[in-house]
Amino acid sequence: MSLSQWLKPERIKPESFESSGVEVRVEEVVKIYKLGRGIEVQALRGLTLRVDPGEAVTVMGPSGSGKTTLLNMIGGVDYPTGGRVIVGRIRVHELPENLLEKYRLGVVGYIFQAFNLIPVLNAVENVAIPMIAFGVPRNIRVKRAKWLLEQVGLKERMIHRPSELSGGEQQRVAIAVALANDPPLILADEPTAELDTSNALKIIDLLVKLSREHGKTVIVSTHDPRIAVRTNRIFMLEDGRIKGVHTPAEITGGGEELLTTESLADLLKQKLAIAEKQLEELVASYMRREIGFEEFDREYQRIRGVINGLKELLASMGYHQ
Numbered sequence: 001m002s003l004s005q006w007l008k009p010e011r012i013k014p015e016s017f018e019s020s021g022v023e024v025r026v027e028e029v030v031k032i033y034k035l036g037r038g039i040e041v042q043a044l045r046g047l048t049l050r051v052d053p054g055e056a057v058t059v060m061g062p063s064g065s066g067k068t069t070l071l072n073m074i075g076g077v078d079y080p081t082g083g084r085v086i087v088g089r090i091r092v093h094e095l096p097e098n099l100l101e102k103y104r105l106g107v108v109g110y111i112f113q114a115f116n117l118i119p120v121l122n123a124v125e126n127v128a129i130p131m132i133a134f135g136v137p138r139n140i141r142v143k144r145a146k147w148l149l150e151q152v153g154l155k156e157r158m159i160h161r162p163s164e165l166s167g168g169e170q171q172r173v174a175i176a177v178a179l180a181n182d183p184p185l186i187l188a189d190e191p192t193a194e195l196d197t198s199n200a201l202k203i204i205d206l207l208v209k210l211s212r213e214h215g216k217t218v219i220v221s222t223h224d225p226r227i228a229v230r231t232n233r234i235f236m237l238e239d240g241r242i243k244g245v246h247t248p249a250e251i252t253g254g255g256e257e258l259l260t261t262e263s264l265a266d267l268l269k270q271k272l273a274i275a276e277k278q279l280e281e282l283v284a285s286y287m288r289r290e291i292g293f294e295e296f297d298r299e300y301q302r303i304r305g306v307i308n309g310l311k312e313l314l315a316s317m318g319y320h321q
Helices: 067-075 097-106 123-134 138-151 167-178 197-212 248-252 261-287 293-316
Strands: 024-036 039-051 056-060 082-087 108-111 185-189 217-221 233-238 241-246
Touching: 024 067, 039 067, 039 082, 039 241, 056 067, 056 197, 067 082, 067 108, 067 185, 067 217, 097 108, 097 123, 108 167, 123 138, 123 167, 138 167, 167 197, 185 197, 197 217, 233 293, 241 293, 261 293
Parallel strands: 056 217, 056 233, 108 185, 185 217
Antiparallel strands: 024 039, 024 082, 233 241
C-alpha cells in the first residue's frame, strides 16, 4: 500500500490485526554523524539488506556496530546520509518531515529498550495515546487498547500505572503501544536488555508470535541469542556493514525454542566443535584427492559460514574462542 492508504484511521479495528507485513529494503545506506570541529563518525557504511513481508529477523553485533542507527533509518527516526530505505512502496529516505511523522505513526511500531511509557497514565491510557494522534474514534481506541493488553497477557493489569508494573509488564505494555495503530512493521531495539530471564522469554514469545501468527514484519536489534535463534534470519553487523547472514537451522539444528542461555551456549559450543571437525575432514579428503576442487570449495565456504556464525553468537553471549 501507499503511505496515504496506511494513514486511514478507519482501517483500525477494535479487536483484530488487519494489516500484514511489508517488504523492507535497505540499499547502500550510509549514515555520517557530524560532531563539530570537522569530526565525523560513519555509523553505516553502504549497508544493504532485504527483509520479506511477514519475516522476523534479528540484527546482532557489538556495541557501536550500527544496530540502533539501522533501525532509526528504517523507522524514519533519522535520514540516511546516502542510499535508499524502501518499506513496501514507501521511499522513506525521500519523505518530508511532516510525512515522516505520519509514517512513524501509521506504518511503524517501535519498541525501545527503555519502555517510554507516560508515568501518570495507566496501561489502557498509554496504549490509547497513539490512536488519539491517529484520529481513531474513542469507542474503538478504548476497546482496542483493552484487547491489545489482553493479547500481551495483561488483562488483570489494565488500570495500573507504569510504577505499579514490573519491568516485564512495562515492556509488554510498550509492545501493545507499538501495535496500537496496527502497523505492518515492528522494530524492537534491545527489547530484553533490562529484563530477567523469565520476562525476557515472554517478550521473545510475543515478538515471534507477531510474525508467525499475525504476519507482521519484525526486525529486532539484540545481543540476546535466544531471540536470534527463533527468528527466520540473523544479520551479523560489524562496523556499519553486514558481515554475514545466517539461519537458526545453520546454527543450532533445531530445538532452539526450549533453550536457556546456558544450554544454548553449550549447544553452540558443541556445534562449533562438530563444524571444526568437519572442516578438518574436508581438507583431508581434498588432500587425498577424494573430492574435486569445486566440491571442496563449495563445502568449505558453507562450513566456514557456519563456524563464523557460531563464533559470532557465542561472542555476543560473552564467550570468546
